[in-house]
Each structure stands twice: as C-alpha cells, then as structure tokens.
Amino acid sequence: MSEQFETVFAQYDTDGDGQLTVDEVTAAIAGMFPAAEVNDLSGLVGALFAEYDTDRNGLLSVAEFVPLAENLPELGAG
Template sequence: MSDQYEAVFARYDTDGDGRLTVDEVTAAIAGLFPANEVNDLSGIVQSLFTEYDTDHDGFLSMAEFVPLAKNLPELA
C-alpha cells in the first residue's frame, strides 16, 4: 500500500489503534465540508461502512480504507 494512503489513514486514526471507527470516519467526512453544511452524516457513514467494512467488524482496517480513499479522493 502506498505511503500516501498510510499517511492519510494515520491522520484519521486518531487513537492510533490501526483501525477507523465510525466516529473517526465521521470526523474525516465532516472535514470535507464547511461546518455550516454538516448536519447529520450518520447515513453517509453507515453506507460507507456497509460497502467498505468487508469483514463486518464495525471498523475499517487499512486494507478496507484504501478502496474507500480511491473512490473518495477528497479524503486524501
């Protein structure tokens, strides 16, 4: 995996446990929009987890995050 994705993943993995939580992904997505445009991101984040959390453990691993980042280059 590229260093670029590892650096982005590490930036969003605020507790450093090697996986992204719903809260961490929500914060990452919220950072893409001006604060006044962010209402409720729970539906968007839930959809992302449904699609990208392939082992269904409730977290995004680095391997699960890369396809998400490739499809949402704004995250990088």
C-alpha cells in the first residue's frame, strides 16, 4: 500500500478513527472542486461508496480508499 495514499487518507480522516465517513469524503471532494455545492456532491459520493465500500459498512478503510485514490488521482494528491 502506498505511503502517499496513507498520508492523504490521514488528512481526510479528520476524526482520526481510521475510517472515512461520507462527510469526510464529501469534504475531500469539495476541496477538489471549491465551486461545487456540497449538496450537489451527494450523488457522486454515494456512487463512490457503492463502488469502493467493499464491506458495505458505510465507511472507507485505508484498503478501500487506495483503489479510489488510484482511480481518482486528484483525490490521491491531497
């Protein structure tokens, strides 16, 4: 697992619990697109969780985040 992605994951994991919530992922994506309204991102974030939340617990672990970051380089750039 890439150390770069783990570092970026830690930046997005604002409560430090080792999991990314929908709100944390929404905030991360909103940071990529500052002009976007957070409400407009709910569909995108939902689709990302549907694809990458492989254990379907409503959270993204580091292992689930890495493929997402690899497929969405802007997110992995932190």
